[in-house]
Amino acid sequence: MKIDQMLDMSQVTKVLKLLSDKTRLTIVKLLENQSFCVCEFVEIFSMSQPSISQHLRKLRDAGLIQEERKGQWMFYSLNKESESYDFLLSILEKLPSQEEKFIELEKKGTRINCC
Amino acid sequence: MKIDQMLDMSQVTKVLKLLSDKTRLTIVKLLENQSFCVCEFVEIFSMSQPSISQHLRKLRDAGLIQEERKGQWMFYSLNKESESYDFLLSILEKLPSQEEKFIELEKKGTRINCC
DNA sequence: TAATCATATAACAATTTACTTATATGTTCA
DNA sequence: TGAACATATAAGTAAATTGTTATATGATTA
Secondary structure, X not given: OOOOOOOOHHHHHHHHHHHOOHHHHHHHHHHOOOOXXXXXXXXXXXXXXXXXXXXXXXXXXXXOEEEEEEOOEEXXXXXXXXXXXXXXXXXXXOOOOOHHHHHHHHHOOHHHHHO | OOOOOOOOHHHXXXXXXXXXXXXXXXXXXXXXXXXXXXXXXXXXXXXXXHHHHHXXXXXXXXXXXXEEEEOOEEEEEEOOOOOOHHHHHHHHOOOOOOHHHHHHHHHHOHHHHHO
16 A cells, blocks of 8 residues: 655646646546557647657656557556656546547557557 | 536646646645735745736636735635636645745734735 | 668757736825 | 835746657567
8 A cells, every 4th residue: 555645846846747738648647547659649649759759758757657668669657656656646537538539549440550 | 515527638737737836836725725915925935026926817817716805905815616626626635735834924924014 | 681660869940938127007094 | 195005017038848850769570
């Protein structure tokens, strides 16, 4: 059982700044349930690959997410060891599910194609 | 009893963007317990009066806080009618108390002087 | 090994942000 | 009414942010 950490105001503002971008917030919400690779996010958000990569890097640099290479693909997931993990979850649980985005991806068959 | 509202992602990012500034986040945390006037914030944060006013305006424009004039002073408080009020509280309760800032203000007697 | 695919990084441009200083507005009170 | 005080607004600036295109890196496979 993990103890609820008390973060200081600077840590909190750092996390909130990262989550205050709609793309990043949705990325993190999607990662609440499962891992995704970069190309899936590119598809979901209809954004350029560099843009997605840069968002992911910010989240990773702050320790909120972690990466794992699987062959040529890079998979991202929430970092449960992050000091901010509990805080992050408490925000995510207030958000509307983004599952439709994932389901749409599966319909198109893009999920399997890519990863 | 207020029903917990489900906000959409755009509303949430708007709120998070406002809270992702350390000054604004601390302002809102302080307002969790009581009202403050502009000059008190100026003192607490050792910031210029226009800067504080601009922060307050952003929070007010988003409906998170409300103003009430009392003589020449303008008092700000949390807006409990805001659509985002529950969400806001759920974040505030995760933050360390900022009470020392208020207590310091009382010690200096600045609270009474000003308002 | 060369071509291809997935991702990361660099360099740049447009926009946004948070402050500053100067000034305007509104209230109080002598 | 005019001086003093509290606050708001405007205009300008420096820094941060988020996208873009171009290119580098790393893994796969023919």
